[in-house]
Amino acid sequence: xxxxxxxxxxxxxxxxxxxxxxxxxxxxxxxxxxxxxxxxxxxxxxxxxxxxxxxxxxxxxxxxxxxxxxxxxxxxxxxxxxxxxxxxxxxxxxxxxxxxxxxxxxxxxxxxxxxxxxxxxxxxxxxxxxxxxxxxxxxxxxxxxxxxxxxxxxxxxxxxxxxxxxxxxxxxxxxxxxxxxxxxxxxxxxxxxxxxxxxxxxxxxxxxxxxxxxxxxxxxxxxxxxxxxxxxxxxxxxxxxxxxxxxxxxxxxxxxxxxxxxxxxxxxxxxxxxxxxxxxxxxxxxxxxxxxxxxxxxxxxxxxx
Amino acid sequence: xxxxxxxxxxxxxxxxxxxxxxxxxxxxxxxxxxxxxxxxxxxxxxxxxxxxxxxxxxxxxxxxxxxxxxxxxxxxxxxxxxxxxxxxxxxxxxxxxxxxxxxxxxxxxxxxxxxxxxxxxxxxxxxxxxxxxxxxxxxxxxxxxxxxxxxxxxxxxxxxxxxxxxxxxxxxxxxxxxxxxxxxxxxxxxxxxxxxxxxxxxxxxxxxxxxxxxxxxxxxxxxxxxxxxxxxxxxxxxxxxxxxxxxxxxxxxxxxxxxxxxxxxxxxxxxxxxxxxxxxxxxxxxxxxxxxxxxxxxxxxxx
Numbered sequence: 001x002x003x004x005x006x007x008x009x010x011x012x013x014x015x016x017x018x019x020x021x022x023x024x025x026x027x028x029x030x031x032x033x034x035x036x037x038x039x040x041x042x043x044x045x046x047x048x049x050x051x052x053x054x055x056x057x058x059x060x061x062x063x064x065x066x067x068x069x070x071x072x073x074x075x076x077x078x079x080x081x082x083x084x085x086x087x088x089x090x091x092x093x094x095x096x097x098x099x100x101x102x103x104x105x106x107x108x109x110x111x112x113x114x115x116x117x118x119x120x121x122x123x124x125x126x127x128x129x130x131x132x133x134x135x136x137x138x139x140x141x142x143x144x145x146x147x148x149x150x151x152x153x154x155x156x157x158x159x160x161x162x163x164x165x166x167x168x169x170x171x172x173x174x175x176x177x178x179x180x181x182x183x184x185x186x187x188x189x190x191x192x193x194x195x196x197x198x199x200x201x202x203x204x205x206x207x208x209x210x211x212x213x214x215x216x217x218x219x220x221x222x223x224x225x226x227x228x229x230x231x232x233x234x235x236x237x238x239x240x241x242x243x244x245x246x247x248x249x250x251x252x253x254x255x256x257x258x259x260x261x262x263x264x265x266x267x268x269x270x271x272x273x274x275x276x277x278x279x280x281x282x283x284x285x286x287x288x289x290x291x292x293x294x295x296x297x298x299x300x301x302x303x304x305x
Numbered sequence: 306x307x308x309x310x311x312x313x314x315x316x317x318x319x320x321x322x323x324x325x326x327x328x329x330x331x332x333x334x335x336x337x338x339x340x341x342x343x344x345x346x347x348x349x350x351x352x353x354x355x356x357x358x359x360x361x362x363x364x365x366x367x368x369x370x371x372x373x374x375x376x377x378x379x380x381x382x383x384x385x386x387x388x389x390x391x392x393x394x395x396x397x398x399x400x401x402x403x404x405x406x407x408x409x410x411x412x413x414x415x416x417x418x419x420x421x422x423x424x425x426x427x428x429x430x431x432x433x434x435x436x437x438x439x440x441x442x443x444x445x446x447x448x449x450x451x452x453x454x455x456x457x458x459x460x461x462x463x464x465x466x467x468x469x470x471x472x473x474x475x476x477x478x479x480x481x482x483x484x485x486x487x488x489x490x491x492x493x494x495x496x497x498x499x500x501x502x503x504x505x506x507x508x509x510x511x512x513x514x515x516x517x518x519x520x521x522x523x524x525x526x527x528x529x530x531x532x533x534x535x536x537x538x539x540x541x542x543x544x545x546x547x548x549x550x551x552x553x554x555x556x557x558x559x560x561x562x563x564x565x566x567x568x569x570x571x572x573x574x575x576x577x578x579x580x581x582x583x584x585x586x587x588x589x590x591x592x593x594x595x596x597x598x599x600x601x602x603x604x605x606x607x608x
Contacts, residue, residue, distance in 0.1 A: 290409075
């Protein structure tokens with residue numbers, strides 16, 4: 001394989017893996033926006049909580065208390081992070097979104113979740129300190145090689161778990177009664193209510209699912225980034241960019257946009273340097289808003305643009 | 306009219322007396338910061354509270370005011386006042402650039418676009434090292450006046466002027482027009498209001514005022530680094546406007562004062578300080594949706 005082609009394939013592989021992580025985070029934002037028309041600014045902090053939950057599950061609970069082998073311990077930590085995210089989602093819905101929903105306001109829930117975000121970040125700072133944690137996943141050490149293309153077992157797991165979660169989510173939305181009810185609420189909350197669907201319950205369920213995804217994304221992300229109380233915060237703006245590029249509230253669009261941003265980022269690192277990642281991603285966002293403000297896949301509603 | 310005159314006199318007197326009541330250098334510094342925050346909150350309130358545009362990128366204009374003035378002074382030898390004027394103009398022009406997005410986008414789309422705008426500005430400051438020195442920062446910046454007390458009088462005086470200007474503006478037909486756009490843009494358009502022009506006006510003027518606050522910031526701190534203008538700064542301004550009372554003139558001023566002094570008073574709590582700040586912000590939104598001003602009105606009317 002010629003050098004250039006190998007390089008392009010290698011960076012595309014890196015990009016897809018990064019993109020999968022972004023999709024896991026952004027998909028939750030899109031889900032919440034779809035049914036609730038609200039933005040959760042604390043969403044990415046759920047990622048951090050998930051990462052820390054996974055860290056302590058994998059390195060303390062699973063291996064030292066339960067005596068599990070490393071890999072099983074890490075897999076268990078994925079589940080723990082999923083649970084932590086779900087609990088946070090439930091709490092944020094009960095404390096912020098549910099009480100503020102009646103007022104039909106798009107600004108105040110946004111501000112309230114900024115408050116939650118400040119609370120979570122600084123709460124974790126008080127608990128865990130500012131010094132980065134080294135989260136060793138047993139899979140991050142193993143390298144898989146195809147010809148001249150290299151990737152770690154961790155990135156293979158990230159892609160596998162993301163694809164499985166996304167497939168499960170789509171199957172849930174398409175084939176189960178709850179999923180159909182959810183889509184009904186997203187389309188028209190009042191009509192769904194008239195058809196005997198309890199929108200409050202389904203909105204709570206959506207936020208729980210979205211937050212669980214964010215928590216698990218944290219467990220996948222923890223071993224590949226510098227883990228501090230602000231790890232998630234650095235992601236949030238990028239996750240919003242992905243949601244907008246994809247078309248607010250549109251799941252397919254978010255997936256495409258997440259992968260796109262991952263790949264653009266991988267090539268930016270290769271050719272322009274890692275300092276310019278955010279600049280390139282946001283230039284892409286602003287360009288997108290000028291050229292096609294509805295996002296890659298247009299939302300049905302026209303009122304936002 | 307008489308009541309307003311009395312109130313104005315009382316405020317001027319309070320501003321004049323404050324540095325003598327609060328006489329440690331540290332707290333005088335906080336006073337300057339407070340006056341800057343009042344300017345920033347006023348600037349955001351014009352766009353958010355009166356024109357109803359969900360703008361999360363106000364920190365970009367604060368940054369442009371700071372960087373343009375400092376670079377013109379330091380690298381090109383301009384005088385402070387001329388550089389300040391150029392910086393305010395640059396911030397205003399950049400505000401018009403953001404308005405170009407606001408004309409096409411609404412609600413959450415505008416919120417994220419303006420956030421993206423602030424991130425791009427921050428990243429440019431960080432990466433354009435030849436001009437901005439990047440993370441290394443610009444050092445040894447001197448304020449335009451000799452001491453902190455004078456700087457406080459200067460910035461507070463400007464804040465008072467801006468307040469008076471905006472107070473008259475929002476009572477004028479222009480204020481009516483902005484409120485009409487906020488309440489219902491389509492209806493406003495049907496009455497012959499050109500939404501695009503007036504949104505651009507609000508963004509441009511709001512950005513220029515934020516830039517004006519930025520002009521005084523570097524001299525106050527002495528150094529200039531991009532991290533002073535990350536998106537958290539936008540959130541802080543937003544919190545001031547919301548906590549005080551969005552869409553009123555006095556609300557953001559109260560919000561700026563409360564949120565400047567609250568973190569300082571909480572310093573005794575050490576690491577828990579910002580946690581308390583986060584909880585307080587959430588609770589205000591949940592239980593006082595109209596901010597301090599509306600809560601106060603509700604209390605006094607009930608009596």
